[in-house]
Amino acid sequence: MPKKPFADSKLARFVDQRILELRPKKSQAEIAEIAGFTNANFLSMVKSGVSKLAIDRVPALAKALECDPAYLLRLALEQAEGNTAAVAIFEILGDPISENERGWIAEIRDASGDTDPRLTQRSRIALRTIFLK
Structure with a gap:
C-alpha cells in the first residue's frame, strides 16, 4: 500500500470536499480534464494525500474546482513545507490572500476610516465571536 505523506494536509481535505x-x-474525471491532468487518477492521488499539488498546477485546478486560486495556492504552499521555493514565496510575499479575505480587509479599512487599526485583545475576541471560536 502506498504511503500517504499528505493525507492530513488541508489541501487534500479541501480538494476532497470540493x-x-x-x-x-x-x-x-471532468474536474481532472478541466484542470488539464493527463492522468485522471492524479486528482485521486492529491485528494487521498499520496501526491502533493505542484504550484504550477494551482491556477488550472482552482478553475476546475471553482475556488479562489490564492486560497488553493496557500494550501499547496503549506503542503510543500520545507521546499525552499515555497519558503521563499512566503518570506517575500507573505500568505496569499483570497478574494474573500480581501473583502474582510476592505471592510475593516472602511469601518476604521482607513486608520490601520491594531489588532487588540478586544477586537480579537470580537472577531473570534463571529466565527464561534
Whole structure:
C-alpha cells in the first residue's frame, strides 16, 4: 500500500470536499480534464494525500474546482513545507490572500476610516465571536 505523506494536509481535505460539493455539476474525471491532468487518477492521488499539488498546477485546478486560486495556492504552499521555493514565496510575499479575505480587509479599512487599526485583545475576541471560536 502506498504511503500517504499528505493525507492530513488541508489541501487534500479541501480538494476532497470540493469534489463532493461539485458532484451534482461535474464528475471527478471532468474536474481532472478541466484542470488539464493527463492522468485522471492524479486528482485521486492529491485528494487521498499520496501526491502533493505542484504550484504550477494551482491556477488550472482552482478553475476546475471553482475556488479562489490564492486560497488553493496557500494550501499547496503549506503542503510543500520545507521546499525552499515555497519558503521563499512566503518570506517575500507573505500568505496569499483570497478574494474573500480581501473583502474582510476592505471592510475593516472602511469601518476604521482607513486608520490601520491594531489588532487588540478586544477586537480579537470580537472577531473570534463571529466565527464561534
